[in-house]
Structures are given as C-alpha cells and as structure tokens.
Amino acid sequence: MSFINSLPWGAWVALAAVPPAIIALYFLKLRRKPVEVPSTFLWTRTLEDLHVNSFWQRLRTNLLLLLQLVFLALLAVALLRPGTATEAGTLQRVILLIDNSASMGAEIDGESRLAKAKQRATEIVDELPAGSVAMVIAFSDRAQVVQSYTDHRALLRKKIEGIELTNRPTRIADALQAASGLANPPQTYEEGNPNALKLAEALSAKLVLLTDGGWQAPSDFALGNLIPEYVPIGRERPASNVGIVAFTTAENPEQPGSLQVFAQLLNSGPKETAVDLRLEMDDRLLDARNDFSIPSGATRSLTFDIATSLEDSVVGGKLHLEIMTRDDFSADDHAYAVFDTRRQSRILLVTPGNEPLEIALDTEELVQFAEVRVEAPEFLTTDEYRGLAAAAGFDLIVYDRCQPEESPAANTCYIAALPPDESWSWGETQEPVLIVDTDRIDPLVEWLELSQLLIAEGRAVQGPPASRLLARSADGPVIAVGDRLGFQDAVIGFPIVIAQEDDGSVRANTDWPRHASFPMFVQNLVQVLGNAARLNEVPLSRPGEIVELRSVVPYPRLTVETPSGTKFDVDKGRQNSYFVTNVEEFGIYSAKSDDIQVQRFAVSLCDSQESNLVIPENVELGYETVTAEAGKRFGRQEYWKWILLAGVAILMIEWGMYRRRAV
Amino acid sequence: MASTTSSPLLSNELLARLEQLELATRKVLTGHLQGERRSKRKGHSIEFADFREYVHGDDLRFLDWNLYARLDRLFLKLFLDEEDLHFHALVDCSRSMDFGSPTKLHFAKQLAAALGVIGLQRVDRVRVDRLGSGMRELAPTWRGRSQMRRLIDHVDQMEMWDSAPDLRESMKRFLLKNRGTGILVILTDLMDKQGYEAALRAIAGRRLDVYLIHILSREEIEPPLHGDLKLVDVEDADFAEVSISRSLLERYRKTVAAFLEQAQTFCAARGITYVRALSDQPVDNLVSQVLRRRGLVK
Numbered sequence: 001m002s003f004i005n006s007l008p009w010g011a012w013v014a015l016a017a018v019p020p021a022i023i024a025l026y027f028l029k030l031r032r033k034p035v036e037v038p039s040t041f042l043w044t045r046t047l048e049d050l051h052v053n054s055f056w057q058r059l060r061t062n063l064l065l066l067l068q069l070v071f072l073a074l075l076a077v078a079l080l081r082p083g084t085a086t087e088a089g090t091l092q093r094v095i096l097l098i099d100n101s102a103s104m105g106a107e108i109d110g111e112s113r114l115a116k117a118k119q120r121a122t123e124i125v126d127e128l129p130a131g132s133v134a135m136v137i138a139f140s141d142r143a144q145v146v147q148s149y150t151d152h153r154a155l156l157r158k159k160i161e162g163i164e165l166t167n168r169p170t171r172i173a174d175a176l177q178a179a180s181g182l183a184n185p186p187q188t189y190e191e192g193n194p195n196a197l198k199l200a201e202a203l204s205a206k207l208v209l210l211t212d213g214g215w216q217a218p219s220d221f222a223l224g225n226l227i228p229e230y231v232p233i234g235r236e237r238p239a240s241n242v243g244i245v246a247f248t249t250a251e252n253p254e255q256p257g258s259l260q261v262f263a264q265l266l267n268s269g270p271k272e273t274a275v276d277l278r279l280e281m282d283d284r285l286l287d288a289r290n291d292f293s294i295p296s297g298a299t300r301s302l303t304f305d306i307a308t309s310l311e312d313s314v315v316g317g318k319l320h321l322e323i324m325t326r327d328d329f330s331a332d333d334h335a336y337a338v339f340d341t342r343r344q345s346r347i348l349l350v351t352p353g354n355e356p357l358e359i360a361l362d363t364e365e366l367v368q369f370a371e372v373r374v375e376a377p378e379f380l381t382t383d384e385y386r387g388l389a390a391a392a393g394f395d396l397i398v399y400d401r402c403q404p405e406e407s408p409a410a411n412t413c414y415i416a417a418l419p420p421d422e423s424w425s426w427g428e429t430q431e432p433v434l435i436v437d438t439d440r441i442d443p444l445v446e447w448l449e450l451s452q453l454l455i456a457e458g459r460a461v462q463g464p465p466a467s468r469l470l471a472r473s474a475d476g477p478v479i480a481v482g483d484r485l486g487f488q489d490a491v492i493g494f495p496i497v498i499a500q501e502d503d504g505s506v507r508a509n510t511d512w513p514r515h516a517s518f519p520m521f522v523q524n525l526v527q528v529l530g531n532a533a534r535l536n537e538v539p540l541s542r543p544g545e546i547v548e549l550r551s552v553v554p555y556p557r558l559t560v561e562t563p564s565g566t567k568f569d570v571d572k573g574r575q576n577s578y579f580v581t582n583v584e585e586f587g588i589y590s591a592k593s594d595d596i597q598v599q600r601f602a603v604s605l606c607d608s609q610e611s612n613l614v615i616p617e618n619v620e621l622g623y624e625t626v627t628a629e630a631g632k633r634f635g636r637q638e639y640w641k642w643i644l645l646a647g648v649a650i651l652m653i654e655w656g657m658y659r660r661r662a663v
Numbered sequence: 664m665a666s667t668t669s670s671p672l673l674s675n676e677l678l679a680r681l682e683q684l685e686l687a688t689r690k691v692l693t694g695h696l697q698g699e700r701r702s703k704r705k706g707h708s709i710e711f712a713d714f715r716e717y718v719h720g721d722d723l724r725f726l727d728w729n730l731y732a733r734l735d736r737l738f739l740k741l742f743l744d745e746e747d748l749h750f751h752a753l754v755d756c757s758r759s760m761d762f763g764s765p766t767k768l769h770f771a772k773q774l775a776a777a778l779g780v781i782g783l784q785r786v787d788r789v790r791v792d793r794l795g796s797g798m799r800e801l802a803p804t805w806r807g808r809s810q811m812r813r814l815i816d817h818v819d820q821m822e823m824w825d826s827a828p829d830l831r832e833s834m835k836r837f838l839l840k841n842r843g844t845g846i847l848v849i850l851t852d853l854m855d856k857q858g859y860e861a862a863l864r865a866i867a868g869r870r871l872d873v874y875l876i877h878i879l880s881r882e883e884i885e886p887p888l889h890g891d892l893k894l895v896d897v898e899d900a901d902f903a904e905v906s907i908s909r910s911l912l913e914r915y916r917k918t919v920a921a922f923l924e925q926a927q928t929f930c931a932a933r934g935i936t937y938v939r940a941l942s943d944q945p946v947d948n949l950v951s952q953v954l955r956r957r958g959l960v961k
Contacts, residue, residue: 032893032904038759038767038883039854040896043903046911046918062906 003080003130006153015076022068067654074647083127083638093149093204094134095179095226096121099211099233100163101140101170102543103610106212106239106329113234114165117210120231124208125156126638135205136160139175140168141544167331167543167584169607170215176621177221179207184224209626213616214609223624230626232615240269242294243332243611247321247540247604249339252305259306263321263335267294268612275325279304281317299608318588318600332611336588336602337540345370345530346393350377351400353500354415356513360522370526377402391554396530401495411488411529416458416495421484424491427460427476433494437472443528444481444490445470448517455510458494486548486577488529541583541603549578549601555593563587563603672776672819677947681777684950684960685785686750686846713741749845750782751871752791753837755878756823758897759854763880763942768823770942771850771878776818777950778848781960783811791818794851795833801840826898830855830862838865848874848959852883853926856899860929867933874959875935877926880942884919886912 007015037043098121104114125134136146136159147159183205204225212234246264267273274293279286287304294300323333347370349361361372379385380402388394389408397408400415407419418424433455439445450471460476463469467482470490478493498507512518541547549558549570557569558578563585570578570591578591583603590600605611618627673681717726717737727740752775760768775791782789783805790804791814805814828836830851837847847866853859853875866873888894894903905911923939930937936957940949954960 032891034893034895034902035888036897037886037894038762038852038880038897039856040894040901040903041854041856042883042915042918042922043894043905044901045922046915047903047905063908 003082006081007079015072015079019069019072022072023065064654064658067650067657071647071650071654074643074650078640078643078647081126081638081640082643083640093183094124094128094132094206094208095183096124096134096136096160097172097175097179097207097209097211098136098138098146098160098163099140099170099209100138100166101214101610102165102167102331102605102607103170103212103214103329103613104233105165105167105331106234106241106613108234108236108239108328112165113212114163117231117233118160118163120233121160121208121210122157125153125160128153135179136163137175137178138163139170139172140166141171142168143174143178145178167586167605169542169544169605169610170211172211172215173218173221176217179205180221180224180226183207183226184222207621209619209621211619212613213619214612217619217621221621223621228621228624228626230619230628232628234613235615235628238270239328239613240271240273241327241329241332241611241613242267242269242273242275242323242325243329244321244323244335244604244606245299245332245608245611246301246606247319247335247337249319249337259339261304261306261319261321261337262301263304264299264301265292265294265323266299266608266611267296268614269296269327271296273325273327275323277302278322278324280320280322281306283318283320286319297614318602320588329611329613331586332605332607334586335604335606336586337604338588338600338602340600345395345526347372347526347530348388348394348397348410349374349400350379350397350402350404351375352377352402353506354400354497355500355506356496356508356518357398357400357415357522360513360519361526363519363523366523366526370530380404392550396526398525407484407487407489409487411490411531413490413492413525413529415492418461418491419482419484419489421464421489423464423482424489425462427462427493429457429459430473430475430478431457433458433473433478435471435478436474439468439470442468442470442481444524445479445521446524448521448524449515450512450517453510453512453515453517455494455512457509461491461493463491486550490525490529540606541601542605542607543584543586543603545583547580547583547589547601547603549580549591549599551578551593551598555598558591558593558598560589560591562589672773672815673780673946677777678780680947680951681780682784684781684955686748686778686782686787687958687961714738715741748782748785748787749841749843750779750787750789750848751837751841751845752778752789752848752850753794753833754791754818754821755849755851756793756795756821757854758823759852760878761823761897763882765942767852767878767880767942770940770944770946771876772818772821773946774876774940774949775848775850776815777946778954778959779805779814779818780811781950783808783814788845789814791821792837793821793824794830794849795824795828795836829857830859831857831865834862834865838869844870845872846874846959847871848876850876850878852878853922854898856901859926863929863933863935867935873935874938874954874957875926875930876938876940877923878940878942879919879923884916884941886915888912 098114098117100114104112104117106113108116121136128134131151133149133151134147134156135149136156138144138146146163147156150156204227207223207226207228209228209230210233211230212232243266244263245266246262248262250260250262252258252260261279263277265275272293272295274291277289277292279288286306289302292300292302317339319337319339321335321337327333347361349357349372351357351374358374361370366372375385389397389404389410392409394408394410396411396413397404398413398415399417401417403414403417403420405420407421412419418426435450435453435455438448438450440447455478458473458478460473461478461480463477463480463482464484467480469477469480471477471479479490481488481490495509496512498509500506551558551572554572557571559567559569560580561567564587568582570580573579580589580591583589586603586605588600588602591598615628618625620626714727714730715738717739721739725740727738730736730738754768754771754775756768760766760771763770779789779791788804788806789810790802792802793800796802802817830853849866851859855862863875888905889907891906892904894905896902927937927939936959938949938953938957940953950960
C-alpha cells in the first residue's frame, strides 16, 4: 500500500484545522432541546462520575460527532490516494507520447480519439507509484514537449488536458528523438578509448505511445534504454471513413485549354461504402457524383472534366471537393485546390547574336504563352536591366555567351557562360564534346536524345553542391542545373553559335539546332524555367507546412487571410519571397497587398495515412515490434473512490441520525 | 407531564372498600381519648389480656378474687385497653411531585385521603398536612366519620408550594408542632438536593410509627428521552445538559436503582417502614395489599 499526496501542504494544514473546529462547534453550538424534569437530582448524580473525564465521555457517547470525525478521516485518507502498486508500478520514469495529429480527431461514440488518449494518459499519470516522474510529448508532424519530467501530477494532468488537436499529419521521428534524448544521452565515443566521456547518466524510461498509428518510425531509431508500450487509441470499434487522399487540377491534354480535376478516395472502413461527392468552383456547384462506391481498404480515383475554357477564366478559381456522406472522420471529407491562369511568361534573351535560338523562341507554340525580348549584352549595363532584374521583371533570362554582374531575381540559362556566383566553375576544355549520358527524368531534357550531337568544343561545368547533371560528356557534365534561393540556374557548357556575322551567316559550334531535340529543349526551358503554362497549378499545401509565396512586385509585406477570416502579415524575404508558417486550417488562403490579390494557396489534409483509421495491432519501433497492451493497469490500483463512497455512506447515516434525534 | 384529574379524589368503591380496614401500629402508643382501638397497653376494656402478680399500688379493682380464693395469692387481671390513635400524613407538595401520569401529587393525595378515611372510621385523630407547613398553615385535626368529607376536601384542595422548604426544615417544623406519638405517613419522592437523610434521622428518634411512601412516576424510572437535551429542574431551574445515549440511560437506571436501594436501607436501619409506589399504581391495591402486608392497615 502506498499513498500519493494530492494536496499541497497548505491545504493539509487547513484540513487538519477542520476536526478541532468540528469539535469546538459541536460543543459551542450544540442545539439542546430544553425539557422539564421533576428534578435534575438523579441526572446530576448520573453525570457526576462522568464529569471525571467528561470531555472524552461526551465524545465517546456522541455518535454524531464521531461519525463526522470518521467522515473527515476518510476524506483525508481518500485525498492521500491509497493504492497498491501492480507489476509495472516500480518504474520511476514515464514518457507519454500523445498523438494529436489530424486522424486523432476521428470520433468514436461522440468522443474524439484525442479525448480518449488524454483520458488514458491522465489515468496512467494517476496510476503512477509515488515518486515517479513523467514527461508529456504531443506529436503530429513535429514534436512538442508539453511538459518535461515532473512528479507534479496536477501539473501533468493540466498539461495533458491542454493538448489540442491539430490538422497535421503524423511524423513520429521528432517525438522519438525528444523522448530518447534523456534515456539515451549522447556520449563522446572513440574506438578503444577508455576515456570516452559520458555526457549524462542514461536514465531508462517507459515510453508510452498513445496513438492511432498512421506513422512509421525512422528505420535508424534505436530504443536504447526506452521500454516501449503501445496503447492503441480507438480500437473500441472499427471506424468507418472515406477520405480524399489526393486532389489535383491539370490542363486536359486532350482538350488544351480545358481543366481536369483529379481526386483519389480511400475507404479505410470495414465494408464497401458508397459516397456522394460535390465539387464546387468559387462556391458554385460545378459537378456532383452520387453513390460513388469504394471497396473496403481500397482507393478509387475519379476525374471531373471542367468544360470551362481556361481562356475564359481570367483569374483562376477555387475548387472545393466535398464528400457529402458523413463518417467518423470529417477532416478528410473536404479538399481544396486553387488554379491560376497565367499571364504570358516574360523571357529575356541577352545575346550578341544567336539566330537558331531566336528562331526556336519564336515558334507558334511558344508565342502563345511567352513574350520574348532579345537584347545585346550591352543591355546588361543599363539601369533598365538592373531594375527589371532586381524586381523579377522576367521569368527567365537567357545569357548567351555573356555574364551579368550579379544574379537576377529570375530563373536563368547560361550558354557558354557561368553565373556570377562563385559556386560555379569551369572544368576542362573538350574538343569535341561527346555527350554520353542524359538525364531521362528531369523535365528540361526529358525524352531528348542528345548523344548524337556534334559539338566542336565546350567545357565541363562544375555546379554548386546538389546541382543536377542533365547531360554528361566523357570528361564531365556539360549541362547542369543548380538551385539559387528559390531560382534555378541552367548552364550549358558549350556555345551554340560562335559568331554571327552581320550578314546573318552563322558560325556554328554544334549541329544541335538541326536536331529535333533543340526546339524541344527550348520549349522545355521556357515552360519549366520560364514558368510558361496556360494553367498555373498551385501546389497543394498541408497543415503545418511552410508555404513559400512569390510576388513579381516586391511588396514589403503581404496580408494573408485564412479560410476562417483571420489575417496576419508576412514580411518580404529575400528575392520577393514570403514564407507563411502558421498554416493550420483547411481551405483557401489568400495573400493580398492593399486589396491586390497576389497569390492564393489551398490547404487540405490529403494524406492517406491520416485517412486510414485502421488501428495497427502492433507498431515497429527501432527494430522492435511493440504489441498493443490496451486496458492493462499501468501502475497502481487505487482505492480512493471506495473510501470516498464509504465516507458518503457515513455522512448519510450521520444525517439520518441527526434527523431522527432532532424530531 | 403534569396532568390534572377531574375525577373525585376517592371513588365510592374505594371508600366502601376502605371501610373494612383500620390503621395499625406496631408501637404502643398512648392516645388521649378512648377510641375504638385495642391498645397494646393493658387497660380498661372488657377484653382479657393476661394476669400478673399484684404489686403495691395497683388498682384493687382489677384483682382476681377467684384466684386469690383458690391460690391465696394476689393476681391482677389485665384487660386490653381501647384507645384512639394519632394519624399524621404529610404530603410532599413540591413542584417535583407534579409529574407523572397521573401526577405523583395526585397519587399522594389519594393515598393520604384513603388512609385518613380509614383513621376516621375508627375514631382516630387524623391530620393530613402539606410537608413543610408552618404553624399558620396547620391543618385541623379530624376525628369521627362525620369529618370524612371535610378531610377529603381538605386533601383535595392542598396546593403546590411555589418554593417548598427542604425536607429537613419541613420535618423540623412538623416535630415542633407534634410532640406526641402516633402514626406518621410521609408521602414524598425524596427528590431533595440537600438529601433526605437528616430529615429522616430527626424523625426516627421519636415515638412515632413512621411510614415512608416513596412515590415515583414511571417517567422517572424509564425516562422517554432522546437526543441532545437541556434538562431543566422545575423546582430551582437548575439544568443538566445531557446527550442521551443508551449507555447514559443505563447509567441513569442504575442511579435510580441505587437511590431507591439507599433510601430503603436507610429507612430500614432507622425503623422507618419504607414503601415504594408508582404514581400510576391503583391506590386501593396499594392500601389493601401492600400496606396491609407492611402492617399499616389491617
């Protein structure tokens, strides 16, 4: 039997003052009924021998007072929370990992999974043996240490109660890392060094996972001194749920200029379910599907063809897909998307003369969505250029055999030249250049066959770290793409023309312009780096992600309005980028500057792991399979409820006796 | 607790039954007037009692001449004397007697009247007084059947004391007025905080045949009380705070038993006949059975 002190000392002192107060009040305020008797002679004689120790005699003979004192004693014992430790009761350290990801919002019998998890966590805290410490970590896609190690149970309960549901997906890695921080402290380690220093004492702890699954522990995570226990939440009954796990828009390839909307639905419920769907654009019903049936555990895709011509919709639209059929989890019944119809892509070609390239940029196809301006290298020294380059006046600037003083706020393509950044450098000169390998996946050179090109001379290109090699010769990369603060620089290591005479004749360095791959490459360049597309699909964001917004005009700050109408300001970062961090709500966000809409973005759950409400039987944690142990008594069996019940019974008896006597 | 009784003090049936009885005394008492009573003292009645040898100075009228002739010795013939008897009844009229159902006082009055009536029937001298009466409140002495109604009315009209003198003082007053012999019946509940011992001790030395009728109500023996009470004494407004419990009641019962036992022992040691009575007991029953057994009536 052990006790847990659930009151601060001050409260105990106050409680200790109650019994003397009861006794004092009892004797001071006892309501005695006056009764006439022939003589008090015999009574006083009777009481005479009681007077020797009358105080205790009165106490002894007064059952009411005794019952009141017994009740108080029981109350005090109940407040001490007596209990017996069970087999796990000897553990001194517990880390509670409480999942507050979106899927924990699924409701079981009107109560969310998170509420159940919090309830269970509170029970675990209550069951802990005296002197134990516990730590609370809430995790979704990131971990938050809600309460570090403490033995203050009231504080732990309060903190657990304060954990709120998020709309975020589940990533457990951070939480595990935080938990393992104390249990497995890092140590300086050197093979064979006996003086390897331990930075902190390793403290073994019980790791209690209160989760509904839907995550995968990182494969390199080692439990070390952590003893895992998996408490599955929401296993009372299988949850029924059909959720939208993907929602995108794209231009219909068969009917250029029209829009297609793709959605993918997952049914994680135990039986085949038919749902009704409704698609809205700008709050107007666009399309609907009834009785869209999905087998249990399967995903099914569907496509909406939007008849609206993209040319007609000037500013784009907001799409909202909703599953009208109710189920246990509502967060994934809505998905949002935004698409913008693009203005024309603005491309600057700076060249001393490059007829093949100019021709390739002037095709009928490209002219539809790209506006190309050709300037001589001298243009780079003008103020006009500097202004446009700094204010992102171009989507793509092609520097043919010339180099700007500094990188512009635009995507770039350098032909036989290097970006001014020091991270780029030339390799060896090659004569001729034989392309032996081409990247088949990168959208710039996808499907292009470059190995048959004849290239008289060129140089290998050394890009910054993590730059992508698109084409490689035997001596090194000749086409590479590197990232630069949100922009991309493509560098081609060989010139296309060496010189162009005034009469228009060209001294070519390569026969590439004669191959079909050249205009295709140029078109890719314009589309990929020049952002040229009729439909600008804004990528879907998820709650908790950082959304990067770009503006052509360098507004000092943007006002972001959330779907619920809350507004907050975002300051301009480098190169007209704005980072929106507190994205939590589902829906369409809009970023404005003085009522001018700059950009919109959509936030939806669209996460098949979150939509899958099936509770796994066991979870994998650091090479170890942890089986669910629901309902297991964690630490101790408590008796305070029974004691309190006995106290109430005594109080009722006391009241009954009082009533009887008062008659 | 007090109850008034509208019925006559003594019913006709009771009066009829009382006619059969007479007062008795174990002591030789000298009355002043001849009564209808055979005295223990040998005297002048026609009823023969005994012989004794003549001594000088005896009345020669009572010599048995026949025996003298036969035996040649002088014997005196002794006859039982017939004499009247002094009967005193003292009724405790303190407020404590006004309890019980019927009240102890009513019972005491009934008993006093009944005994007085018996005395009057045998031409005894009867006086019934309140315990504690002084010279001025002294009741008259009655003699003869004709006084029976007046006696009953007098007893019936005896009033309660507002503040009664204590037992000892009352007894002192009585003894100052009555120096003679006779039967003294004291009807009281003995509830005197000063104690009854001094009073009884004073009376025990006299040539009185003393009967103490100790009257208690049933409520005093088995008090119907419960709860937290403030018991107020009706006589002196003294109070006792009690929380009635089973153990306290048990203790009280023991105290009562000890009190009764003590009184009985005290009386027995001093030649006082102690009779215990409950106020709800029938008076005729007490008179015809209990008191006959104890020798007060025959």
